[in-house]
Amino acid sequence: MTTTPATKQLQYAYYPGCVAQGACRELHDSTLALADKLAIELVQLKKAACCGSGTFKEDSQLLEDTVNARNIALSESLGLPLLTHCSTCQGVIGHVDERLKQAKAEDPSYFAQVNGLLKQEGCSPYQGSGDVKHILWALVADYGLAALADRVTHKLTGLNCAAFYGCYILRGQNNGFDDPLDPKSMENVFTALGAAAIVYPGRTQCCGWPISSYATEQSFAMAGGHLRAAIDAGADCIVTPCPLCHMQLDSRQPEIAKVTGQTFGIPILHLPQLVCLALGVDPERLGLDRHIVPTQSILRKLKL
The missing domain is CATH 3.40.50.11810 (Rossmann fold)
Incomplete structure (x- = not known):
């Protein structure tokens, strides 16, 4: 963990999630204010879907992985790490990212299945090249x-x-x-x-x-x-x-x-x-x- 400041402006693909755009709108507003004060650039992923809050996998692990592979792929297409301010979103999307990166190396057929479903919907493929980061980690490890x-x-x-x-x-x-x-x-x-x-x-x-x-x-x-x-x-x-x-x-x-x-x-x-x-x-x-x-x-x- 580093506490030294970043040498260049920090940029993230901003995933606000559901709750911060509804019942906790103040979280979205304060996140934007924080980014403004620290000169952090947030590019909002307006086409992102709900992470499922851990409920998708109760029906299908493939469903949770595919939905969130799409979310991560949106940030990958920007060449930016995905940033969330919701620890539930962090846990779900981060775990999917971790699981699919492992599948890319150890279970290529499952990795291909997920990307095949994304292709059917006209979505960009998941590459496994990005990162999923909570704003807490960004403050501590990136900003310092x-x-x-x-x-x-x-x-x-x-x-x-x-x-x-x-x-x-x-x-x-x-x-x-x-x-x-x-x-x-x-x-x-x-x-x-x-x-x-x-x-x-x-x-x-x-x-x-x-x-x-x-x-x-x-x-x-x-x-x-x-x-x-x-x-x-x-x-x-x-x-x-x-x-x-x-x-x-x-x-x-x-x-x-x-x-x-x-x-x-x-x-x-x-x-x-x-x-x-x-x-x-x-x-x-x-x-x-x-x-x-x-x-x-x-x-x-x-x-x-």
Whole structure:
């Protein structure tokens, strides 16, 4: 992992995903603001499809691989790595990329089958020449923590931030950027921004979103446990690299409180929102007013 700045402008094929263009529009907006502040060029993949959020493979592994091979091929055609700000998309698309690169070398018939289906639909073939990267990895490994710290105009001094990594970003693929059992990349970003990193039980566990449709009480109990652990550890906010985790922990927090009989009230931030606050972006541009749990306590603490 490098913390030195890139020697040339960073460019990515931007895969916004579904949730950031709908229920979490503030994630899309803050990602664009972040790229603007850091002079990162994002070329949006407007013809990309939903990654399937891990559900396509329940019907067919071939379906998941083909849909996401097409997504990756779109970025390959631009000669750019695919960039996502959703850890679920990172896990699914990254794992497909990893699997198909292996198939290219070890199972050429399956590799050809996937590309045959793409050809039937008039799509560019998957080459296995690109990369799939979460914006967290891009900040840490491509832009560099030292360079990020140099761009900070409003240090987040006094803000206690608790990371919630969730599942996919750590275990969806062999990313090579962090330890899936004891990650530090989010905490390193917090430190670079001037904030304090709070470590607590549950930061690498599931938020409960995947089971919320059929085991709601158990799902909310899982989420409530994580919220309580972060609060008890002294966190002022929880920061997540996944919009699905954000929806579970933020938009459902009032329901979680009712089910668990507890009071929480802890703000949940998207990673790009937190970084943008340190880079001097106007909070109004970041969609902080779209959150269910009010974020004013963070702004007050930072005197924004």
